[in-house]
Amino acid sequence: MAGEIDNNNAPILRDTLRAPATGYPAALELDLTGVMHCSSAGLAVLLAARGQIAETRRC
Numbered sequence: 001m002a003g004e005i006d007n008n009n010a011p012i013l014r015d016t017l018r019a020p021a022t023g024y025p026a027a028l029e030l031d032l033t034g035v036m037h038c039s040s041a042g043l044a045v046l047l048a049a050r051g052q053i054a055e056t057r058r059c
Contacts, residue, residue: 002034005042013042020044031049 005013014047017028028049038046 001030001032004037004039005035005045006037006039006055007041010039010041010045014045014048018052 001013028044
């Protein structure tokens with residue numbers, strides 16, 4: 001990922017992260033070194049993905 005994570009592309013990121021997260025991964029590693037700005041919408045997507053993975057690990 002590179003550039004900005006904001007209201008415009010947060011839904012795309014959400015959809016991209018949703019597919020791997022439903023496959024019961026033990027972890028999901030993201031390289032955010034190219035991200036210059038992450039809005040609250042982007043942060044919400046990242047936290048939701050983390051929560052989804054944590055929830056699947058408890059089952």
